[in-house]
Amino acid sequence: xxxxxxxxxxxxxxxxxxxxxxxxxxxxxxxxxxxxxxxxxxxxxxxxxxxxxxxxxxxxxxxxxxxxxxxxxxxxxxxxxxxxxxxxxxxxxxxxxxxxxxxxxxxxxxxxxxxxxxxxxxxxxxxxxxxxxxxxxxxxxxxxxxxxxxxxxxxxxxxxxxxxxxxxxxxxxxxxxxxxxxxxxxxxxxxxxxxxxxxxxxxxxxxxxxxxxxxxxxxxxxxxxxxxxxxxxxxxxxxxxxxxxxxxxxxxxxxxxxxxxxxxxxxxxxxxxxxxxxxxxxxxxxxxxxxxxxxxxxxxxxxxxxxxxxxxxxxxxxxxxxxxxxxxxxxxxxx
Amino acid sequence: xxxxxxxxxxxxxxxxxxxxxxxxxxxxxxxxxxxxxxxxxxxxxxxxxxxxxxxxxxxxxxxxxxxxxxxxxxxxxxxxxxxxxxxxxxxxxxxxxxxxxxxxxxxxxxxxxxxxxxxxxxxxxxxxxxxxxxxxxxxxxxxxxxxxxxxxxxxxxxxxxxxxxxxxxxxxxxxxxxxxxxxxxxxxxxxxxxxxxxxxxxxxxxxxxxxxxxxxxxxxxxxxxxxxxxxxxxxxxxxxxxxxxxxxxxxxxxxxxxxxxxxxxxxxxxxxxxxxxxxxxxxxxxxxxxxxxxxxxxxxxxxxxxxxxxxxxxxxxxxxxxxxxxxxxx
Numbered sequence: 135x136x137x138x139x140x141x142x143x144x145x146x147x148x149x150x151x152x153x154x155x156x157x158x159x160x161x162x163x164x165x166x167x168x169x170x171x172x173x174x175x176x177x178x179x180x181x182x183x184x185x186x187x188x189x190x191x192x193x194x195x196x197x198x199x200x201x202x203x204x205x206x207x208x209x210x211x212x213x214x215x216x217x218x219x220x221x222x223x224x225x226x227x228x229x230x231x232x233x234x235x236x237x238x239x240x241x242x243x244x245x246x247x248x249x250x251x252x253x254x255x256x257x258x259x260x261x262x263x264x265x266x267x268x269x270x271x272x273x274x275x276x277x278x279x280x281x282x283x284x285x286x287x288x289x290x291x292x293x294x295x296x297x298x299x300x301x302x303x304x305x306x307x308x309x310x311x312x313x314x315x316x317x318x319x320x321x322x323x324x325x326x327x328x329x330x331x332x333x334x335x336x337x338x339x340x341x342x343x344x345x346x347x348x349x350x351x352x353x354x355x356x357x358x359x360x361x362x363x364x365x366x367x368x369x370x371x372x373x374x375x376x377x378x379x380x381x382x383x384x385x386x387x388x389x390x391x392x393x394x395x396x397x398x399x400x401x402x403x404x405x406x407x408x409x410x411x412x413x414x415x416x417x418x419x420x421x422x423x424x425x426x427x428x429x430x431x432x433x434x435x436x437x438x439x440x441x442x443x444x445x446x447x448x449x450x451x452x453x454x455x456x457x458x459x460x461x462x463x464x465x466x467x468x469x
Numbered sequence: 470x471x472x473x474x475x476x477x478x479x480x481x482x483x484x485x486x487x488x489x490x491x492x493x494x495x496x497x498x499x500x501x502x503x504x505x506x507x508x509x510x511x512x513x514x515x516x517x518x519x520x521x522x523x524x525x526x527x528x529x530x531x532x533x534x535x536x537x538x539x540x541x542x543x544x545x546x547x548x549x550x551x552x553x554x555x556x557x558x559x560x561x562x563x564x565x566x567x568x569x570x571x572x573x574x575x576x577x578x579x580x581x582x583x584x585x586x587x588x589x590x591x592x593x594x595x596x597x598x599x600x601x602x603x604x605x606x607x608x609x610x611x612x613x614x615x616x617x618x619x620x621x622x623x624x625x626x627x628x629x630x631x632x633x634x635x636x637x638x639x640x641x642x643x644x645x646x647x648x649x650x651x652x653x654x655x656x657x658x659x660x661x662x663x664x665x666x667x668x669x670x671x672x673x674x675x676x677x678x679x680x681x682x683x684x685x686x687x688x689x690x691x692x693x694x695x696x697x698x699x700x701x702x703x704x705x706x707x708x709x710x711x712x713x714x715x716x717x718x719x720x721x722x723x724x725x726x727x728x729x730x731x732x733x734x735x736x737x738x739x740x741x742x743x744x745x746x747x748x749x750x751x752x753x754x755x756x757x758x759x760x761x762x763x764x765x766x767x768x769x770x771x772x773x774x775x776x777x778x779x780x781x782x783x784x785x786x787x788x789x790x791x792x793x794x795x796x797x798x799x
Contacts, residue, residue, distance in 0.1 A: 191659035192630075300747045301516075330515035330686060330748075335730035335741035342740065357659065360732035364741060387734055401664040402734055403689030405716050418659070 141319060141351050142180040142203065147212035149173040149198050153422065170421050172198040174375040175212070177448075182318075185345065185352040187362045187383075189398070190372035191418055196355045199372075200323045203353060204239045205230060216319070235265045238312040242324035244304035248296040254307055255292035258282065261315040281310040285340060302333035309340070313348070323355045338365055359402050363387050371395045374421055374429040381454035391456040393434045393466070428459065436460040476503035477680045478527070478648055483540035485522050485531065485704075487751070494751040496535065497522050498704040501778075506647065507678040509671070511695030511712065513688060513727075515748055519704040520684045524650050526550070527682070528567050529557040545647065563593040566641030570653035572633035575640070576625040582609075582636045583621035586643055593644035608639040612669060631662035638669065649673070652684045667694050688731055692716050700724050703749055703759035710784025720781035721788045723760045758789065766790060 150169040159165050173195045180186040188196040201207045203214055205221065214221045216233060224230045238261075241247040248257055258278050261267075268274045279289030285306040296304055305325060312320055322341070326334040338361065344350060356362050362369055366383040371392065379392040390396045419425055419432060428446050431437040440459050448455040449462055460466040485497035497519040504510045512520045525531050527542055529549070542550040549560060561567070569575050577585055586605035590596060596604065602621075609617035612635040625633060634654065641649055651670065655663040671694055673679045683695055691698055692712060699709040700721065708721040719725045729742035746763040749755060755762055761771040770789045781791035 191661065302747060331688070332515065332727055332730045332744040333747065335732070335743040336745070338732070339740050339743055358732075359660070360734040363734045364732040364738055383738075397661060399734070401661045403660075403663065403667070403687065403693045405689060405692045405728075405731065405733075 138181040138183055140179050141182045141217055142353070143215040144179070144199070144203070145177050145213050145215070147173050147176040147199065147202060147214065148210045149195075149202055149207055150210045168422060171375050171424070172421070173202070173209075174424075176372075176375070176377055177212075178370055178377065178380060180351060180353060182351055183345075183349055184367040185354055185365055187354040187356065187366040187369045188372055189356060189359060189362045189369060191357065191398075193374075193418055193421055194372040195375040196357075196372050197323055198375075200239070200321045200353065200355050204237060204321050205234070231265070235261075235315045236317050237319045237321065238315065238317040239321045239323065240305070240308050240312050240325045242327050244301050244308055244328060245296075247308055248304060250296055252295075253292065254282070254294055254296065254299075257296070257307060258292070258310050258314055261311060265315050267315060277314070281314055282307075284313065284344070285310045300333070301329050302336055305329060305337050306340070309337075309344070313344070317350070319351045319353070321353045321355075324357070325354075326361060327356065327358065334361070341365065359387075359398060371398065374418065374424050376429060376457065377448060377455075378430065378457050379454060380448065385454055389454075391451055391454055391461050391466075392430075392458050393436055393460065394430045397433070428457075434460075436466055438465075475505075477506045477545055478504045478682070479541070479543040480523070480527065481541045481543070483523065483526060483542065484538045485519070485526055485535055486538040487535050489752075491752065495538075495754075496704055496751060497526070499777075500540075500701075500704075500706050502699050502706065502709060504648070504680045504682055506680050507674050508697070509674050509681040509683055509695045511691035511698040512682060512684045512701060513686065513691050513698055514701035515686060517703075517748055517751075518701040520701050521652055523701075524652050524682065524684050528561055528565055528650055529554075530561075530567075559593075562589060562646070563644045564646050564648065566644075566646040566649045568634075568637055568641050568649065568651040568654045570656050572630065572637045572657070573625065575637045576633065578625055581622050581624055582628070582639075586621075586636075586640060589640055589643040605639075605643075608642055609636070611642070612636075612639045613665070614639075631658055631665065634658060634662075634666055635669070638666070642673070645677070646679065648680045648682070650682045650684070653686070654683070655690055656685065656687065663690070670694060688716070688728070700727070703754050704751070705759060705787065706778065707760065707788070708781075708784055708786040709778065714783035718783055719786075720784050720791060721760075721786040722764045722766050722790070724786070726763075726765075758787070 149172050151172055153170050154167040155165045176199060188199055190196050202209050216237060219233060255278055258281055259274055262274060262277060268277055278292055282289055282291055287306055326337050329337060345352060354365055363383055369381060369383050369386045370377045371379045373394050379395045390399050425432050427443045428441045431441040446457040446459050448457045451461055481501050483497055483500045487494040487496050500523055514520045526537055537550050541548055544564060583605055586608060587601045590601040590604055606617055606621055609621060614620050614632060614635055628636060655666050658666060667690060670681060674681050685691060695712050698712050698715045699706045702723050708724045715724060719728055726744040730744060732741060744763055749759060757773050758771045758776055761767045776787045776789050778785040778787045779791055781788065
């Protein structure tokens, strides 16, 4: 298969959040400024037409990546290149607008992301009007009807308010709004996490259909590994602001390399449990004061002195990228 | 799984109504099940199916104007749905422990977890403050809180989400209840923490004979934890049976669709099976079987007559597909 062109390139992305104590406490009690490194050097590329997913537990930074990519957060360091354009150089709103049109976002909560006072028609029309994509009212009306039908709602639904729809239907409205400006790239942040499982299947199927029909590229964020497996071409596993493994979905689920990926896959509740699993102890450490060396070492059964001191970088290991000293040195039992 | 003959909890024909200006809405309709000591019964269903209301009715915490309009709830041979508020308050905590989804709202932010545990213990058990504190400490150790003798004097905000849920479980266990109602206990937690909480719940049932009613929308959690499962849809139990039968050989078309729509993390990655449409709102529950507008196997009778639970393969399902060929004689 010929390599498809790269549409998004993220290089050494860092994003810090200031969580310092108030100024007065710093002055009087001599407390220090504190920054959380929500992202600590994240790099990946996404090719046109593929679904690249980020998975990890809460606080790992996956949503921060999504928000940096669409420009809701400005990176502290590193750059994001979309189709050859370095987004960090676009300081002015006017310069951003054409790129914004090509890149849209779908949020987790379909209840919070739609204006309750607007009719659906107005919600879906907003990007069309903002980006000046329609000539007159008649065209606008036709386009709204088309968009609603594209997500399997009816054109008549445009006259209703968001509260008249169920969660799944509201997420369809969000998708219609995201598609309004003919984007090429969609950032989907936990789009089905708030939905019931039968409705989740409807939305995932719809997203796959739209991708095929419109040639869309997805950056998909989820904590649900089964959803990730179903929708992704490639997957990046995040832990405490860093990528620990990047591989194709097939390879990642068949042969997870990084001990953290293995832990995640082992802990998915299964429909056919095989006896009692002994759950892994421990939890994600405090990101304000992450462990030195490999951030996963306090929970890792294979950690040694090198893991505690030296931070591993992503290295190619039989077709996947893995950041683990134990994998690199062949200390890890395979399979 | 050997089942004790006498169930601990019996819910019989429970009906919960919500009076509104537009008329009375039936939120839970003719729901019956029982739970034996040491048994984990899973209640699964989508949002609005009535599973949390059923749980709230059992612990006597239905928010008015919601109320029990018909049916009985019997705990250890004693009818509890007709008890006055004060009497129910004594049962809650002492005989029934509750664990809710959000551990932060179940804990008082102004008191240390030790204070809250001691207070709960002394409300229900006749213990000196020192003995209660020792018991609180052993409970925290029991639920797997490391350095419990130090953590006992910490406030809820000093705990992580998973640790807080452990504290809530310790609170629920404080008075050695015979029944624990766990409403989405792992939904707010990350998967690796979820697995730890699940194995803790399982151990309780095994070691102490505590009966557990586990309410969740996550079929994976049910499959790992429960012995039997009741599937709810639009306020009714549509199928009930052993967990392996419900997961692998479901009989009700809704359960079949539900199981097929769960994404798997292995095997084929084509389109997911989906159930078209959505669960009806309470004011628009169709006559006959409530699932009939979405059912791929619907026929005439489903639109007219409401099915009760009947034997269907290895489970019981409320579905006319499984009606005996000859009309049953009363």
